[in-house]
Amino acid sequence: MNVHADPLVDDYLRRLDAAASALPAHRREELAAQIRDHLQEALRQAPAGDKAAVRTVLERLGTPEEIAAAAADPPPPGQPAAAFSQVNGLAIASLVLAVLWFAGIGAVLALVFGYRARSQIKNSAGTQTGSGLATAGIILGWIGITLPVVILWALPPGKL
Amino acid sequence: MLYMEPGQARNTVSQLRKGTLEYCVLALLRDGRRYAFELVRTLSEADGLVVSEGTIYPLLSRLRRDRLVSTSWQESEAGPPRRYYQLTDAGKRALADFSDEWTRFRDAVDALVAPQAETTQGEQGDERAR
Numbered sequence: 267m268n269v270h271a272d273p274l275v276d277d278y279l280r281r282l283d284a285a286a287s288a289l290p291a292h293r294r295e296e297l298a299a300q301i302r303d304h305l306q307e308a309l310r311q312a313p314a315g316d317k318a319a320v321r322t323v324l325e326r327l328g329t330p331e332e333i334a335a336a337a338a339d340p341p342p343p344g345q346p347a348a349a350f351s352q353v354n355g356l357a358i359a360s361l362v363l364a365v366l367w368f369a370g371i372g373a374v375l376a377l378v379f380g381y382r383a384r385s386q387i388k389n390s391a392g393t394q395t396g397s398g399l400a401t402a403g404i405i406l407g408w409i410g411i412t413l414p415v416v417i418l419w420a421l422p423p424g425k426l
Numbered sequence: 427m428l429y430m431e432p433g434q435a436r437n438t439v440s441q442l443r444k445g446t447l448e449y450c451v452l453a454l455l456r457d458g459r460r461y462a463f464e465l466v467r468t469l470s471e472a473d474g475l476v477v478s479e480g481t482i483y484p485l486l487s488r489l490r491r492d493r494l495v496s497t498s499w500q501e502s503e504a505g506p507p508r509r510y511y512q513l514t515d516a517g518k519r520a521l522a523d524f525s526d527e528w529t530r531f532r533d534a535v536d537a538l539v540a541p542q543a544e545t546t547q548g549e550q551g552d553e554r555a556r
Contacts, residue, residue, distance in 0.1 A: 293487065300462060300483040303509070307463040310505055326470065328478020337484035 267314040269305045274320045278330060285334035297337050301327065356383035357396035360403030364410055373410030380404035443475060448485055449528070450475065452494060452513060452521040459498075459512035462486060486511060494520055 269275045282301060286294045305323060312319040327333070356379045364376035380403035387397045447469070454465055462483070470476045489495045494517035499507045513521070 296487055297483060300486070301480060303506070304463055304466065304479070304483070306506065307508075326478070327480035330480075332478050333480035333484065336481035337487070 267309050267312050267316065269302070269309055269320075272315075272320055274317065274324065275305055278324055278327075282330035282333060285331045286337060289334070289337055293337065297333070301333070351393050351395050353396040354383045354387050354390075354394045354400065356380075356386065357400035357403065359383075360407070361399045362403075364403045364406035367410050370411060370414060373407045376403045376407035376410065380407060446528070447475065447482070448489060448494075449521060449524040451482070451485065451489060452517055452524075455495065455511060455513045455517070456521065459510045461500075461502075461508040461510045463508070465511065489517070493517075 279298060279302065282298060283294065286297055289297070304327070308323045308326075309316075309319060360376045360380035360383055363372040363379065366372045380400045383400035383403075384397055387394045387400065450469060450472075451465060454460060454468060460468075465486070466479050466482045469482060470479045476482060486495070490497055490511075493514055495511045496514050498510050498512070500510055502508045
């Protein structure tokens with residue numbers, strides 16, 4: 267069959283063109299030509315309008331989005347970790363709780379979360395950041411625990 | 427906290443697959459040139475190597491841009507001309523380097539991971555030779 271007239275193939279190639287829009291024009295055209303040739307070759311024996319055969323061949327190809335993603339340039343080596351790095355959530359929670367204090371409970375939780383966040387970040391092999399936040403949470407957490415104790419100690423009894 | 431997520435093994439294998447696929451393409455060209463559709467179908471028929479045939483085409487383009495393969499057009503008996511791929515000298519070197527490294531790597535991993543390493547290795551060898 268001639269794939270150029272098939273509506274399923276047309277639709278697929280249109281989706282591929284849209285998905286590959288970020289590629290330079292000559293690479294996008296090359297990819298479209300490769301896929302067109304593939305379809306022509308795969309459906310050579312199929313009778314015209316054989317929808318089941320077209321569907322099977324398109325399924326084996328994968329989605330246009332998948333193919334376009336494979337055609338996109340891979341990130342340079344060493345970069346991917348940084349590209350996907352995110353701030354550790356526990357580190358943020360630690361700092362927020364340390365600041366809010368909550369009658370000392372926030373400070374205790376800030377320490378728990380802060381230390382845990384730092385170990386997670388250390389083990390994340392560069393995929394997580396926020397160790398500064400976690401350290402700030404830990405320092406403020408300790409202050410939030412010791413300062414009230416010192417103040418209570420220093421106050422003369424009876425003033426409470 | 428969890429350091430190894432449930433999908434990790436599959437993810438690791440998928441990364442390995444991605445990294446080795448281009449050398450599988452080069453290996454298929456070791457004995458001479460092939461046209462794109464033939465390459466793609468051969469690769470997709472090897473169990474567990476390729477999930478979507480379409481993703482091989484960008485790889486073929488990349489190999490050509492990196493000058494590991496070269497292409498030529500040739501008329502086919504039936505239908506439009508076909509684009510054939512063949513190894514360049516750089517491609518042959520890349521394949522030879524990879525083959526050595528891969529054999530060492532595979533043997534080391536098999537020795538540790540697979541309890542019956544000998545039988546599975548034999549089967550894979552046959553598969554590739556065909």
